[in-house]
Amino acid sequence: MNAGRRRSVQQKLIGMVLVSTMAAVLIAIAAMVLYDLRLYHTGWIADVTTQAELLGRTSGPALAFDDPRAARENLELLRYRSEVRAAAIYDAKGRLFASYAPAAGTQFPSLPEGDGVRVEGDNLILFKRVVGESEILGTVYLRTSYALYNRLYGYLGIGVAAGLLSLLVAYALSRRLQRGVTEPLRAIGAVARKVSHERDYALRVQKLTPDEIGDLADAFNAMLAEIERATAGLQASNRELEREVRERGRAEGEVLRLNAELEQRVRERTAQLEYTNRELESFCYAVSHDLRSPLRAIDGFSQALLQDCAPQLPADGQRFLQRIHAATVRMGQLIEDLLTLSKVSRGELTKVEVDLSDLARHVGADLAQREPGREVEVMVWEDMRPEADPRLLRAALENLIGNAWKFTSKAEHARIEIGCLRDGRRATYFVRDNGVGFDMAYADKLFGAFQRLHSESEFSGTGIGLATVQRIVHRHGGRIWADAAPGKGATFFFTLAPEVDASRERDAVAA
Amino acid sequence: MAAVIARLALWTALCLALPAPWTQAVAQATDIQVKAAFLYKFGAFVEWPQQTFAEPGTAFTIGVLGADAVAAELEQISAGRNVHGRPIAVRRLKRGDLVSGLHVLFVGQGEAARLAEVLRAAKAQPLLVVTDAADGLPEGSVINFVPVENKLRFDIAVATAERMQLRISSRLLAVARKVVPG
Numbered sequence: 001m002n003a004g005r006r007r008s009v010q011q012k013l014i015g016m017v018l019v020s021t022m023a024a025v026l027i028a029i030a031a032m033v034l035y036d037l038r039l040y041h042t043g044w045i046a047d048v049t050t051q052a053e054l055l056g057r058t059s060g061p062a063l064a065f066d067d068p069r070a071a072r073e074n075l076e077l078l079r080y081r082s083e084v085r086a087a088a089i090y091d092a093k094g095r096l097f098a099s100y101a102p103a104a105g106t107q108f109p110s111l112p113e114g115d116g117v118r119v120e121g122d123n124l125i126l127f128k129r130v131v132g133e134s135e136i137l138g139t140v141y142l143r144t145s146y147a148l149y150n151r152l153y154g155y156l157g158i159g160v161a162a163g164l165l166s167l168l169v170a171y172a173l174s175r176r177l178q179r180g181v182t183e184p185l186r187a188i189g190a191v192a193r194k195v196s197h198e199r200d201y202a203l204r205v206q207k208l209t210p211d212e213i214g215d216l217a218d219a220f221n222a223m224l225a226e227i228e229r230a231t232a233g234l235q236a237s238n239r240e241l242e243r244e245v246r247e248r249g250r251a252e253g254e255v256l257r258l259n260a261e262l263e264q265r266v267r268e269r270t271a272q273l274e275y276t277n278r279e280l281e282s283f284c285y286a287v288s289h290d291l292r293s294p295l296r297a298i299d300g301f302s303q304a305l306l307q308d309c310a311p312q313l314p315a316d317g318q319r320f321l322q323r324i325h326a327a328t329v330r331m332g333q334l335i336e337d338l339l340t341l342s343k344v345s346r347g348e349l350t351k352v353e354v355d356l357s358d359l360a361r362h363v364g365a366d367l368a369q370r371e372p373g374r375e376v377e378v379m380v381w382e383d384m385r386p387e388a389d390p391r392l393l394r395a396a397l398e399n400l401i402g403n404a405w406k407f408t409s410k411a412e413h414a415r416i417e418i419g420c421l422r423d424g425r426r427a428t429y430f431v432r433d434n435g436v437g438f439d440m441a442y443a444d445k446l447f448g449a450f451q452r453l454h455s456e457s458e459f460s461g462t463g464i465g466l467a468t469v470q471r472i473v474h475r476h477g478g479r480i481w482a483d484a485a486p487g488k489g490a491t492f493f494f495t496l497a498p499e500v501d502a503s504r505e506r507d508a509v510a511a
Numbered sequence: 512m513a514a515v516i517a518r519l520a521l522w523t524a525l526c527l528a529l530p531a532p533w534t535q536a537v538a539q540a541t542d543i544q545v546k547a548a549f550l551y552k553f554g555a556f557v558e559w560p561q562q563t564f565a566e567p568g569t570a571f572t573i574g575v576l577g578a579d580a581v582a583a584e585l586e587q588i589s590a591g592r593n594v595h596g597r598p599i600a601v602r603r604l605k606r607g608d609l610v611s612g613l614h615v616l617f618v619g620q621g622e623a624a625r626l627a628e629v630l631r632a633a634k635a636q637p638l639l640v641v642t643d644a645a646d647g648l649p650e651g652s653v654i655n656f657v658p659v660e661n662k663l664r665f666d667i668a669v670a671t672a673e674r675m676q677l678r679i680s681s682r683l684l685a686v687a688r689k690v691v692p693g
Binding site for chain 1: 545549552554555556592593594595662663664665680682683685686
């Protein structure tokens with residue numbers, strides 16, 4: 001867009017007109033000049049040849065009858081032809097017979113040449129034989145001016161003058177006429193610039209001429225109308241989109257706020273619950289702990305009464321004391337279990353690699369020692385080494401294996417199996433027995449404290465064991481569940497690590 | 512052309528180098544040659560009536576009376592030349608010979624006195640009579656040779672020519688020394 005180098009359409013049009021005018025004028029002048037010069041050349045040669053022929057005819061008798069005077073008189077007539085610079089007649093033997101020259105000191109060729117015309121500079125030289133009845137009488141020599149170059153220079157002058165004049169006229173005319181082309185173009189250009197600067201698509205070009213430029217203006221206007229329409233549509237849809245985005249943002253903000261509120265509430269509730277739980281647990285622990293000393297007193301004094309005052313007591317009294325003793329033993333057991341449950345919930349969890357197989361065998365051996373009369377086959381799988389707290393794991397196994405031991409007391413061939421099912425990296429441990437089992441309809445009550453599926457008279461127990469086991473498993477992040485049927489034994493499954501998300505597990509395997 | 516120049520140079524040299532009687536003889540010789548040349552050249556500028564050339568092959572006949580040197584020269588130069596497209600025949604005439612069939616008759620100085628007699632015999636036919644009279648154009652002669660300043664010129668009697676039914680070209684008249692009308 002360098003203004004200095006840019007040439008406007010106006011200049012181009014004028015340039016085109018000037019160049020074509022100049023070309024036309026030059027070609028026309030050149031053609032005319034060529035034609036004229038050719039005409040001059042041939043005409044002049046014909047003229048001079050005719051002159052020579054005439055001279056030859058009239059001088060024929062003079063030559064024939066050796067009369068140079070008559071020949072000279074004939075030549076003298078050439079004085080009316082100012083173009084003739086020299087004329088001569090040679091006789092048959094080549095001698096100069098008669099001559100004529102308007103200027104003094106004119107040189108003549110010493111010998112004539114054959115018939116011919118030639119141009120030497122600005123001279124036209126012609127030799128023409130004079131032929132009689134049957135012989136050559138002599139030769140006519142003519143030297144005339146040859147103004148071809150003078151004419152050419154004259155024409156060049158005229159050509160330059162005509163060229164300049166036509167250029168001038170063409171320039172003046174085209175300056176006026178080109179406005180009909182450039183004005184509509186300029187109008188379109190001005191509107192186009194204004195549109196691109198101001199983004200005002202409502203502008204229109206005025207159609208000035210009903211030609212191609214007018215069509216261009218129409219097309220431009222149609223384009224502008226199209227752009228205006230499209231822009232309006234685009235703006236409307238943009239506004240709609242913006243509104244939607246705003247609304248969505250607001251809704252999202254609302255959701256986030258609600259979520260945060262909910263989380264806050266959950267945190268608050270959890271904290272409250274944890275606090276209440278801890279309160280309850282410590283209360284439970286304190287109560288259990290404090291209940292032990294009065295119980296010991298009751299037991300101790302009832303024992304003392306039975307040993308020291310047995311003779312004074314009637315049989316009923318002794319039986320009642322026995323029953324008090326049994327109740328205190330059971331209550332002591334209850335308190336121990338409650339304390340265990342509390343301890344399981346409290347205290348630090350220290351995870352190390354534990355040999356579960358070894359632990360299970362020890363528990364089984366302890367039970368066998370406590371009841372030597374029973375025949376129970378305890379089968380423990382080898383090489384089970386989970387990461388767990390050894391103290392808590394031992395408590396859990398004591399409870400589970402103890403339950404199995406207890407509920408197989410009526411079985412003919414009591415059998416307890418402790419094993420492990422591996423599924424990828426997840427290990428699920430189980431304790432299976434072939435005891436009385438239970439109805440799965442009550443499975444949801446299994447792990448609640450003080451929930452019993454069998455009567456005290458049938459199987460002894462406090463109803464706290466499975467609650468303790470569940471608490472231990474939960475503290476390890478694991479899960480516990482049971483599978484059983486009445487009379488067909490029971491199996492308790494548990495895990496000791498948080499269950500890895502299935503997809504995360506797949507990723508780990510792939511890695 | 513070179514041969515012509517060489518001959519010219521020779522001629523000039525001879526003229527300058529030879530003693531007076533020799534040059535006179537040479538001058539006489541050239542005079543005869545010029546007269547002979549003129550005689551046959553006249554034919555080209557004169558028109559004869561059609562009947563004088565009865566047959567297509569009829570020769571252009573020049574009669575010479577009383578000028579044997581001219582006749583001899585004429586015989587020599589006319590060989591192979593044409594007048595009006597016809598071959599040239601030269602006839603030497605003696606006193607009393609008929610002039611019928613002639614187109615040109617040259618009467619030499621020796622027979623000038625007998626001119627009238629000769630012309631009477633020729634009266635009936637178109638005949639270009641050429642004379643060599645020193646004292647002007649004789650009666651009945653069409654062309655008479657006149658020496659002027661070492662050159663041979665001639666006078667023409669147009670009226671006589673018309674009587675003889677001859678048409679003489681104006682170009683010939685243009686080179687005549689004198690044209691005598693009537």
